[in-house]
Amino acid sequence: MLAIRNINELLIVPPGPVPGRAMRHIETLRSAAVLLDDERIAWFGPDADCDPPAGCPTLDAAGGCVLPGLIDCHTHTVFAGARADEFVRRLEGATYAQIAEAGGGIRRTVEAVRAATGDGLVALAQPRIQRMLANGVTTLEIKSGYGLNVDDELKMLLAIRRLQAHTPVELVATYLAAHTTPRERAGRADEYLDTVLAPAVLARIRDERLAEFCDVFCERTAFTVEQARRVLTTARQYGLIPRLHADQITQMGASALAAEVGALSADHLETIDDGGIDALKRAGTVPVLLPGCSFFLGVEQAPARRLLEADLPVALATDHNPGSCMIESLPLVMGIACTQMRLTPTEVVVAATANAAAALNRRHQVGAIAVGMQADLVVLDVPDHQSWMYELGRNCVRSVVKKGKVVVGLTW
Numbered sequence: 441m442l443a444i445r446n447i448n449e450l451l452i453v454p455p456g457p458v459p460g461r462a463m464r465h466i467e468t469l470r471s472a473a474v475l476l477d478d479e480r481i482a483w484f485g486p487d488a489d490c491d492p493p494a495g496c497p498t499l500d501a502a503g504g505c506v507l508p509g510l511i512d513c514h515t516h517t518v519f520a521g522a523r524a525d526e527f528v529r530r531l532e533g534a535t536y537a538q539i540a541e542a543g544g545g546i547r548r549t550v551e552a553v554r555a556a557t558g559d560g561l562v563a564l565a566q567p568r569i570q571r572m573l574a575n576g577v578t579t580l581e582i583k584s585g586y587g588l589n590v591d592d593e594l595k596m597l598l599a600i601r602r603l604q605a606h607t608p609v610e611l612v613a614t615y616l617a618a619h620t621t622p623r624e625r626a627g628r629a630d631e632y633l634d635t636v637l638a639p640a641v642l643a644r645i646r647d648e649r650l651a652e653f654c655d656v657f658c659e660r661t662a663f664t665v666e667q668a669r670r671v672l673t674t675a676r677q678y679g680l681i682p683r684l685h686a687d688q689i690t691q692m693g694a695s696a697l698a699a700e701v702g703a704l705s706a707d708h709l710e711t712i713d714d715g716g717i718d719a720l721k722r723a724g725t726v727p728v729l730l731p732g733c734s735f736f737l738g739v740e741q742a743p744a745r746r747l748l749e750a751d752l753p754v755a756l757a758t759d760h761n762p763g764s765c766m767i768e769s770l771p772l773v774m775g776i777a778c779t780q781m782r783l784t785p786t787e788v789v790v791a792a793t794a795n796a797a798a799a800l801n802r803r804h805q806v807g808a809i810a811v812g813m814q815a816d817l818v819v820l821d822v823p824d825h826q827s828w829m830y831e832l833g834r835n836c837v838r839s840v841v842k843k844g845k846v847v848v849g850l851t852w
């Protein structure tokens with residue numbers, strides 16, 4: 441049992457998916473308290489009505505704001521190597537294609553990941569995940585996709601599995617072998633896909649529960665719609681739920697494919713068109729926007745307001761990766777969504793909690809304040825969530841509770 445008292449503003453985020461037009465109207469409670477019974481939310485209401493059992497430990501919110509633990513539903517946080525020099529070259533005017541031709545880009549990260557041991561990958565990712573937790577993230581999706589051969593892709597998935605023992609953050613693994621075609625199979629994408637979609641490989645991922653999702657980068661420089669369809673439908677036969685990188689740079693109809701294969705989410709969507717919006721809506725696919733990526737690259741953002749006005753349950757994630765977005769902080773990305781996409785602070789909170797939970801097939805477990813939901817909560821040192829987004833870039837997290845236990849901050 442744990443009581444969280446002295447909350448100035450409790451954001452009563454409902455379970456997702458919350459449709460776009462409902463995202464800006466979330467009920468709040470002033471002078472509130474929450475009671476946790478083991479791993480679950482047992483009660484919430486006015487602090488004056490809070491009646492914890494004798495000896496119940498208390499977490500003093502000190503007049504701060506409390507909301508569900510954040511969910512980062514799209515990251516590439518397991519990687520090796522750094523590409524700061526490419527960041528500078530881009531600022532100096534080099535294009536992504538020029539950097540790739542000079543040996544840079546994603547294939548450089550692939551070389552570093554192949555050279556790393558599983559232990560090495562775990563040691564590199566662990567402090568990143570710790571910092572994400574300190575920023576309020578309690579559920580984190582991580583993709584493979586820098587191994588680009590069977591052994592190194594499995595090494596990445598096993599590293600994600602092992603990281604779970606080092607953190608209270610719930611980790612969710614996605615198999616992204618179809619990130620790009622490796623250098624040694626350039627021009628032979630189908631042959632590469634034969635290897636990473638081999639029945640023995642997918643059966644091992646299923647039997648050892650190494651991943652829940654299968655993702656594919658559907659893009660002119662990566663895989664066609666036909667190839668992406670093959671990846672997702674093959675993986676689904678082994679229980680992997682489809683999701684995809686869609687409509688980032690080139691409009692190829694990837695959102696329509698997401699709808700066709702019943703993908704749980706379609707992520708990026710910088711170039712989505714009206715047909716794609718209609719397709720996602722019909723299929724109930726969650727659009728996951730990654731404004732940190734466009735911000736980091738200095739390019740056009742996805743049409744977030746159009747997606748919200750179409751009543752789609754928009755989610756937000758960092759896309760943390762060494763090439764196109766080194767931003768680890770989901771709250772910073774939420775602030776970027778406010779200033780660059782014109783989302784309100786309430787909308788971004790819903791996008792990074794209830795709707796992100798829906799994008800990870802966890803809408804009944806996390807991302808909401810409701811009796812019986814898992815007790816994943818963030819306590820902020822600001823009085824309300826508007827002040828949190830206003831203080832763009834400062835870590836305002838005072839305490840984090842995961843499954844009813846205080847994992848950041850102190851209990852009194």
Ligand SMILES: [Zn+2]
Pocket residue numbers: 514515516685759
């Ligand atoms: Zn990504």
